[in-house]
Amino acid sequence: MSSLISSSNPEGTDMDVQTSRVVPDGGYGWIVVAAVALINMTNQSILSVFGQLFVGELQQMQEDSFTAALITNLNSLALNFSGLFIGPAIKSFKPRNVAATGCVLVSLGLALCAFGTESWHFIVGYSFFVGFGLGLISPSTFMAINSYFSSKRGRAVGVSLAGAGLGQVLIPHLVRYLLENQGFRYAVLAMSALSLTGLFGAAFLKPLNPPTKHNNRRHIRLLAEADGEKTQSTPLQVVIVPSNQSKFETIPPQTDTLCSRMGHRLVQAMDLELLKDLVFWSIIVGMALVYTATINFTMIFPGFLGQTAGLNSQMVAFCMSMVAGADIVCRLLLPIITDHLRIPYRVVFLVGIAGLFVARCVLAENQALPVIISMSILTGMMKSATVINNNLTISAHCRSEKLAGGLGLSMMSKGVIVITVGQLLGWVRDYADSYIICLYVQGAILLVVVLVWTPEIFYRHRKQRRTTTKSMETQSVDAAEEVAKLNK
CATH class of the missing domain: 1.20.1250.20 (MFS general substrate transporter like domains)
Structure with a gap:
């Protein structure tokens, strides 16, 4: 079997070794x-x-x-x-x-x-x-x-x-x-x-399973080839002409243009096929909105503590240290809990978004010092849930050969959202001259992501459970039939 693979496909052996690891x-x-x-x-x-x-x-x-x-x-x-x-x-x-x-x-x-x-x-x-x-x-x-x-x-x-x-x-x-x-x-x-x-x-x-060599360089060489060279290297194409059609009406074989070839290579190199998936769109746009709201909160949090809550510089630094400390501790402990319970990465990300929404709303409603300290700790904990599971959510949704492209497209979506929504949040802060209103707008953005993701995740979970139950029933029926045949 291995000799057959190696003789028919030289790259097949490497791929089989890689998948068997x-x-x-x-x-x-x-x-x-x-x-x-x-x-x-x-x-x-x-x-x-x-x-x-x-x-x-x-x-x-x-x-x-x-x-x-x-x-x-x-x-x-x-x-x-x-x-x-x-x-x-x-x-x-x-x-x-x-x-x-x-x-x-x-x-x-x-x-x-x-x-x-x-x-x-x-x-x-x-x-x-x-x-x-x-x-x-x-x-x-x-x-x-x-x-x-x-x-x-x-x-x-x-x-x-x-x-x-x-x-x-x-x-x-x-x-x-x-x-x-x-x-x-x-x-x-x-x-x-x-x-x-x-x-x-x-x-x-040193990656354990290096990714399969991509043919980007070969793509470039193909783009540089002349059309004449490509036609010489291809087998002879025979065009069948119907009897009622003259030879002057013969339709020549369709050849790809330079633009179409370049577009095809670009799609393959950047894994743009992922953009056909609506769930992938929901994931990258939702994560980009959370990323933008987090950046904006980091910018306004010291001003909110000093001007709106009326804290001195020492207490401002203390609250910010609480956010950073809770973030670091949860980056170490939270994955151990979620991996042990086998909670999906996107679900943990969603819980983090909901926690950030609650923290924003509570801070906007109550500026008492104990509340601020507790919400600072909650913000750090929930922030770690989103930071850790950012790339993990992409890896759980994309196949391994598409993961690099998925990460790149996610980063690009963050850049677009930061330019647009991020600037809008800055305008809201300057126009309203209120940190509280800015916190509410951030909370609204987080709430939108929660409302869009929750039904989708629930529907997919129900669908997966239904499929698993059906397959188990089918297996039990097949097993019962086999036992009945043996008894006969």
């Missing part, structure tokens, strides 16, 4: 998890110290807050629209190489910012280089972890993301020390050097 759910996979945690701690946490690093320097350059907001928004834009390239990149190259490239881009972007003298230097360095680099890191590291885990995938992703949370706790103190003792330039250069330590982690990203 057993996912270890651990082993070397935990080294991969530790490597990804290191990459996240030294690169993904860079986003949390933007204001600490650059706002003071921008003020010395006499730039207003609009410039700082523009830099962060363009960074988010580049980060999410890197999804346009991430699918073909992971298919054509190893996730290890893509993650290493992302670390180099982050380091290069920060190095450019260290020597920046005008605002556009920060836009080029931080917005585009750092943003695009971070966009390459997240899906490629997830793909590396995904190949080593199945039932323990949630806790593996949670531990790797806890590295980013740990970096968000430790790196601000390092940045403060460097700014006070060495100044802006050396502080940013130190962050640039720190991001390069992610290359050490990327060296350990």
Whole structure:
């Protein structure tokens, strides 16, 4: 059988070996998890110290807050629209190489910012280089972890993301020390050097089941071929002409145009076939709305605590630490519980959305200190449920060969929603001049996702249970018939 496969299809043997491998759910996979945690701690946490690093320097350059907001928004834009390239990149190259490239881009972007003298230097360095680099890191590291885990995938992703949370706790103190003792330039250069330590982690990203070699390069060669060369390499085509049709009316065989071939290659490279699935649309748009509401809440939460709730700076920092602390703890503990109970990733994501909605509404209605502290903890817990299960929800819905493209399309949807809905949330805050109204609008967005997802998930669950019950009944009937035949 194996000789037949190898003789008829040279690539078939590799595919069979790949599919026969057993996912270890651990082993070397935990080294991969530790490597990804290191990459996240030294690169993904860079986003949390933007204001600490650059706002003071921008003020010395006499730039207003609009410039700082523009830099962060363009960074988010580049980060999410890197999804346009991430699918073909992971298919054509190893996730290890893509993650290493992302670390180099982050380091290069920060190095450019260290020597920046005008605002556009920060836009080029931080917005585009750092943003695009971070966009390459997240899906490629997830793909590396995904190949080593199945039932323990949630806790593996949670531990790797806890590295980013740990970096968000430790790196601000390092940045403060460097700014006070060495100044802006050396502080940013130190962050640039720190991001390069992610290359050490990327060296350990060895996927257990490397993805099948994609034919992107072959696609490019085919596009470069002339039509004449392609027709020479194809077998002779015979056109049958009906007797009542003259030879001058013979219809020539239809040939693909360059545009159609390019479109076909683009669809294959980016897995655009996923866009035919309405459930996939619901998933990526819903997650993009939650992502946008989370970013907006992070921006307004300190102002809400200081101006609306009337807390001093020490209590504001305490409440924000409660959010971060609960987030880190739940990133470690929540996947253990959900994996043990075998709760679907999307259901856990939905519970997180509902919890964030409740926290927003309670904060808008009551600004007592005990309520704020408890809702800060709830926000951190529910935020971890959405962050951990973001890519996991995509992986549960997409086939393995379509996962890279699915992650890229999800990132692009976030970029589009951030530009549109995110800007709308900012306009609401400025127009209403109220943090409470902004919290209610965020809650409305989260409620829409809950109302759309809940009936769909319930319907699919009922349908799956009905199918499982029917198959079990069929098997029992067949077994009873076999027993009856044996008794005869």
